[in-house]
Amino acid sequence: MRLVTVAHGTRYAPGNDVAREIAAAAGARLGVSASAAYVELCEPSFASVVAATSVPTVAVPLLLSTGFHVRQDLPAAVAAAGPAHPVVLTPTLGPHPLLAAAQAARLVAAGARPGQQVVLVAAGSRDPRTDPDLARAAALLAAAWGGPVELATLTGRGPRPADVVRRGAVASPYLLAPGHFADRARDESLAAGAALVADVIGPHRFVAELVARRFRALAPAVAA
Numbered sequence: 001m002r003l004v005t006v007a008h009g010t011r012y013a014p015g016n017d018v019a020r021e022i023a024a025a026a027g028a029r030l031g032v033s034a035s036a037a038y039v040e041l042c043e044p045s046f047a048s049v050v051a052a053t054s055v056p057t058v059a060v061p062l063l064l065s066t067g068f069h070v071r072q073d074l075p076a077a078v079a080a081a082g083p084a085h086p087v088v089l090t091p092t093l094g095p096h097p098l099l100a101a102a103q104a105a106r107l108v109a110a111g112a113r114p115g116q117q118v119v120l121v122a123a124g125s126r127d128p129r130t131d132p133d134l135a136r137a138a139a140l141l142a143a144a145w146g147g148p149v150e151l152a153t154l155t156g157r158g159p160r161p162a163d164v165v166r167r168g169a170v171a172s173p174y175l176l177a178p179g180h181f182a183d184r185a186r187d188e189s190l191a192a193g194a195a196l197v198a199d200v201i202g203p204h205r206f207v208a209e210l211v212a213r214r215f216r217a218l219a220p221a222v223a224a
Contacts, residue, residue: 001223002055004087004214006046006074007062007177010040010050015179016058018203019062025208026060030215039073047077050087056222057087058215061212062176064094065125065133088222090214093207094174095133100140102204103172108146110170110198117169118145119194121161121185124153137174154184160183167193175200176207 004027007019019036027034037046037059046059054102059078061070070092078087093099107118120138121223134151142149149172152164165171175182178200201207 004059006007009041011178012179015177018177020208021203026211029212048082056122063092065130076090095137098206098210102206104144106198112170123181124156165192170196
């Protein structure tokens, strides 16, 4: 039995390293072999990992909402590999209270204070089916932070940081790793008047715990 995490992939190497760190931390918690794979822009690709595996594998998408990759690309890779390559896909990581708790910890580390406006800044999507996920992520962060949270997106549907962020606000990137979108979240939030931008969620221990929970929930299915 082994764990494979599946990140989107980026041309920014430190962003890809986050997926490897999360895989290693979750694997250590579980006591199983663990590695990282990527949808695109970085090797190894998830499709190649699935095609080469002969060991029962639980694949955990390191994705924060249920978008195209989860609905199309990842299931297609598993189906194409066939039954000789035993792989099951778990649900995405987000939205989830553990991610919100990690975001709240990043807000505290950034120096955010009670009473400041908090804006969750997500990458965004053109797919309206992601709207409930992002709304729930904002609600979960509000519960974890103990105050209201507004939502902004960088692409696709929804308001932009310039539409939502007020002077003196703090932005909380709903992003797992540094890279293009993290840079945009910081730059657009600061340009709109934010006083602080928290770090991305990153390889927080709560993320490793969530990956481990996803693994445990489906491990019996692939082992059967």
